[in-house]
Amino acid sequence: MIDLNKTTFAFDDLTGDAAKHLAHLISFDTVSCKSNRALIDYMAAFFGDLGGRITILPDKTGTKANLIAAFGPEDKAGIVWSGHTDVVPADEPEWESAPFVAEIKGDKLFGRGSCDMKGFAACVMAVAPQLAQAVLARPIYLCFSYDEEVGCLGAPAIAKYLGQLPMPPELAIIGEPSMMKLITGQKGKIAMRAHVTGMAGHSSFAPEHVNAIEFASKVVERISERGRLYEKEGPFDQDFTVPHATMLVTMMQGGVATNVTPDNCTLTFELRSISGMDPERDMEGLLDGITREIVPPMQEKIPGTGIRFEKIFSYPAMGDARGTQGFQRYGDLLPAWGGKVSYGSEGGVFEQIGGIPAVIVGPGSIDQAHKPNEFVEIGQLATCVQFLSDLISFTSSDQV
Numbered sequence: 001m002i003d004l005n006k007t008t009f010a011f012d013d014l015t016g017d018a019a020k021h022l023a024h025l026i027s028f029d030t031v032s033c034k035s036n037r038a039l040i041d042y043m044a045a046f047f048g049d050l051g052g053r054i055t056i057l058p059d060k061t062g063t064k065a066n067l068i069a070a071f072g073p074e075d076k077a078g079i080v081w082s083g084h085t086d087v088v089p090a091d092e093p094e095w096e097s098a099p100f101v102a103e104i105k106g107d108k109l110f111g112r113g114s115c116d117m118k119g120f121a122a123c124v125m126a127v128a129p130q131l132a133q134a135v136l137a138r139p140i141y142l143c144f145s146y147d148e149e150v151g152c153l154g155a156p157a158i159a160k161y162l163g164q165l166p167m168p169p170e171l172a173i174i175g176e177p178s179m180m181k182l183i184t185g186q187k188g189k190i191a192m193r194a195h196v197t198g199m200a201g202h203s204s205f206a207p208e209h210v211n212a213i214e215f216a217s218k219v220v221e222r223i224s225e226r227g228r229l230y231e232k233e234g235p236f237d238q239d240f241t242v243p244h245a246t247m248l249v250t251m252m253q254g255g256v257a258t259n260v261t262p263d264n265c266t267l268t269f270e271l272r273s274i275s276g277m278d279p280e281r282d283m284e285g286l287l288d289g290i291t292r293e294i295v296p297p298m299q300e301k302i303p304g305t306g307i308r309f310e311k312i313f314s315y316p317a318m319g320d321a322r323g324t325q326g327f328q329r330y331g332d333l334l335p336a337w338g339g340k341v342s343y344g345s346e347g348g349v350f351e352q353i354g355g356i357p358a359v360i361v362g363p364g365s366i367d368q369a370h371k372p373n374e375f376v377e378i379g380q381l382a383t384c385v386q387f388l389s390d391l392i393s394f395t396s397s398d399q400v
Contacts, residue, residue, distance in 0.1 A: 014126050014127065014382075014385040014386075014389065015126075015378065015381050015382040015385055017125075017126040017385075018119075018122045018123045018125070018126035018381045018382075018384070018385050019102075019104070019109055019122070019378065019381060021121075021122035021125040021126055022102060022109060022111075022114060022118055022119055022121075022122035022376075022381070023102035023109075023111070024042075025039065025113065025118040025121055025122055026100055026101070026102045026111035026112065026113055026114060026118060027100055027101065027102070028042070028085075028100075029100050030085050030086050030087055030113070031086065031087055031088065031089050031090070031112075032086040032087070032088070032147050032149045032150045033089075035063040035064055036064050036065065036085045036086055036146045037058075037062075037063060037064065037065055039085050040056065040065045040066075040067045040085065040144065040146075043067055043069075043085075043121070043125070043144060044056060044067050044069070046125060046128070047067075047069035047128060047142060048069070050128055050129060050131070050132035051071070051132050052069035052070060052071055052128075052132070052142070053069070053070040053071075054067070054068070054069055055067075055068040055069075055070070055161065056068075057154075057157045057158065057161060059146065059153075059154070064146040064147065064154065065146060065154075066143070066144065066145045066146060066154045066155075066157055066158050067085075067142075067143070067144045068141055068142070068143050068158060068161065068162070069141070069142040069143075070139055070140075070141050070142075071131050071132065071134075071136060071139060071140050071142075072134075072136030072137075072138060072139035072140055072395070073136065073137070073138065073139055074139060074165075074166070074167065075166070075167055076137065076138045076139060076167055077138065077167050077168065077169060077170040077326070078138045078139030078140055078141060078167075078169045078170070078395075079138065079139075079140055079141070079169055079170070079171050079172070079173065079326070079330065079391070079395070080140075080141045080143055080162065080169045080171070080172035080173065080350065080356060080358075081120075081124055081140065081141070081142050081143065081173050081175065081388070082143040082144075082145070082155075082158070082172055082173065082174050082175065082346060082350070082358075083117050083118075083120045083121045083124070083143075083144055083145075083174070083175045083176075083362075084117060084144065084145045084146070084147075084148030084149070084154070084155075084346065085118075085121070085144050085145065085146060086146055086147055086148055086149050086150075087112050087113040087116070087118070087149065088112075088116075088149050088369075088370045090112040090372070090374075092371075092372035093372075094372035094373065095372045095373060096110075096372075096373055097110055097111075097373070099111060099112040099372075099374075100112060102114070104378070107377055107378050107379060108375040108376070108377055108378065109375060109376055109377075109378060109381075110373060110374065110375045111374065111375075112374055113374070114364070114368075114374055114375055114376040115177045115363075115364035115365065115366075115368040115369050115374050115375065115376045116176070116177055116364070116366070116368075116369035116370065116374070117175055117176055117177060117362060117364075119175075119177070119362070119363045119364050119376040119380070119381060119384070120175025120176075120362045120363060120384065121144060121175070122381070123175075123363060123381055123384040123385045123388055124142055124175075124388065126385050127385055127388045127389050127392060128142075130389060130392055131392050134392050134393075134395070134396040135396055136392075136395050136396055137395060137396060137397070137398070137400045138395050138400055139169075140391075140392070140395060141162060141169055143158050143162075145158055145346060148345075148346055150313065151191070151312070151313025151314070151315060152313070152315040152344065152345075152346050152349050153313070155346035155349040155350070156349055156353050158350075158354075159346075159349050159350045159352075159353040159354030159356065160353055160354060162350075162354050162356060163353065163354030163355050163356065168354065168355060168356060169326070169354075169356050170324070170325055170326030170329070170356070170357070171321065171324070171326030171327060171329070171330060171356065171357055171358070171359070172347065172350040172351075172354075172356045172357070172358040172359075173358070173359060173360075173361050174345050174346055174347045174350075174358055174359070174360045174361075174362070175360075175361065175362035175363075175384075176343075176345045176360050176362045176366070177362050177363065177364035177365055177366045177368070177369060177376075178338055178341075178360050178361055178362050178366070179338065179363075179364070179365050179380065180335055180361060180362070180363055180380060180383045180384060180387065181335055181336055181337065181338025181339075181361070182334045182335050182336060182337045182338055182359060182360075182361055183338050183339065183340060183341050183359060183360035183361070184239075184320045184321060184322055184337065184339075184340060184359055184360075185237065185239060185240065185274075185275060185317070185318055185319065185320050185339075185340030185341070186317060186318040186340065186341050186342075186343070186344065186345050186347050186348060186360065187240070187245075187272045187273060187274055187317050187341070187342045187343075187344070188272065188273040188274075188275075188279060188314070188315055188316040188317035188318075188344075188348050189270055189271065189272050189273070189313075189314060189315055189344055190270065190271045190273070190279055190280070190283050190311065190314040191268070191269075191270050191311070191312040191313050191314065192268070192269050192270070192271075192283070192309060192310065192311055192312060193266060193267070193268050193269075193309070193310045193311075193312055194216070194219055194266065194267050194268075194269070194307055194308070194309055194310075195264070195266055195307065195308045195309075195310065196212045196213075196215055196216040196219070196254070196264065196265040196266070196267070196306075196307050197212060197263065197264055197304070197305050197306055197307070197308070198210035198211055198212030198213075198214075198215065198261070198262060198263045198264065198265075198298070198302075198305050199261070199263055199302045199304075199305055200256075200260055200261050200262065200263035201260070201261050202259060202260065202261070203258075203259045203260055203261050204259075205261075206261050209261040209263075209302075210261075210263075210298050210301055210302050210305045211261050211262060212254055212255075212262045212263055212264050212265040212305075213254045213255055213262045213265045215265075215294060215298055215307070216252065216254060216265035216267055218294050219267065219290055219294060219307065220249050220252070220267065222286060222289065222290055222294070223247055223248065223249055223269050223286070224247075224248070224249075226247045226282075226286055227246055227247040227248050230244045230245040230246060230247060231244055231246075235274065235276060235277060237274050237275070237276075237340065239320075239339055239340040240274065240339075240340045240341075240342060241339075241342065242342060244274065245271065245272060245273045245274055245277060245279070245282075246270075246271070246272045247269065247270065247271045247272075247286075248269060248270065249267050249268070249269045250268050250269060250270060251266075251267065251268040252265065252266070252267040252268075253265065253266050253267075254266065268312070271283055272342060273316075273317050274317055275317040275318065275319035275320065275348075276319075277317070279314075279316075279317075280314075287309050290307060291307070294307065295307050315344055315346070315348055315349055316348035316349065316351070316352040317348050318345065318347035318348040318351055318358055318360075319348075319351055319357075320340075321351075321357035321358060321359050324357040326356075326357055327357060327359065329400065330391070330394070333387070333390055333391055333394055334359065334361065335361060335387065341360070341366070343366055345360055346358075347359070347360060361387065362384065363376055363377075363380035363381055363383065363384040364376040364377070364380050
């Protein structure tokens with residue numbers, strides 16, 4: 001294990017600072033099921049000591065919170081640098097190092113969250129002293145949320161807060177791992193669970209029962225049909241690798257024994273949407289059809305049986321910001337275009353709730369996210385701190 005605070009780096013000071021900040025951020029175990037307050041309080045103190053205007057937005061329990069640190073004037077439309085503080089679990093036995101202890105091997109820094117997405121937060125912290133000393137012509141808002149990994153639960157409060165400012169920001173940069181390429185679209189998601197309740201009994205008397213798995217399979221077929229319809233009829237956006245919405249069942253559980261008619265079955269399914277759709281209406285139409293056509297035969301046979309739907313979470317798709325005023329203002333500083341992505345981010349939340357167009361630019365590859373031995377390349381941190389530094393210089397110039 002390497003003590004990064006005592007390491008002499010072969011790269012520039014800002015990149016070294018980013019690596020040291022990242023090591024400290026990784027040491028906070030902020031798996032989504034745990035509190036992120038220690039990390040938020042640490043970052044709030046860091047940015048506050050530099051003169052940032054600090055706003056903390058706690059959840060209802062007070063155990064989790066969002067952080068907003070604002071620099072620069074309040075009477076101009078500014079720019080958002082946004083990241084999430086939570087990480088996925090690190091329980092895999094394949095980890096070759098302690099997941100919450102940063103370690104450098106060659107040109108890579110390992111640790112849970114190094115890529116997704118504490119690397120971006122560390123780069124923000126590395127350039128924060130420059131930000132604090134700059135005379136900004138427009139404000140820069142540093143925003144860090146909770147529970148992105150379990151459905152973008154914290155970001156709506158940030159987007160609402162910023163959207164209600166007298167002068168809301170005009171662009172948000174989401175620091176999700178994109179290999180420091182510009183991403184201008186992201187799919188939205190609705191995650192659902194269906195609880196199918198039947199009537200059990202000895203399987204030799206199956207015609208007298210309501211088989212929950214059998215009726216659940218009818219639900220699965222409806223979901224599959226809808227997915228095939230998206231594939232055939234769209235709408236389409238060819239900038240995505242999969243250029244249309246998708247709908248599929250991802251998990252299914254039911255039954256207790258080989259000789260018992262199952263009285264329960266639970267299935268989980270998702271809709272991943274593209275910008276311009278009305279995914280909530282599509283989902284409502286699917287559920288209404290199932291309720292009208294699949295549930296009545298169950299209840300006619302045995303009252304009390306049926307299907308109950310539960311929304312697990314949802315977040316909106318992120319549209320293409322390239323035609324917006326904010327994008328035009330900063331467009332020359334943004335990196336080469338890297339397309340659109342199917343993974344989720346908080347970009348759609350900023351757009352839909354705050355009215356703030358968003359793009360994704362961040363260090364590291366999404367291929368490393370949510371895996372054992374997660375890492376970010378040091379070169380990606382270097383590229384990110386240079387990008388953020390250039391944004392500060394531009395925002396301090398007469399051109400902005």
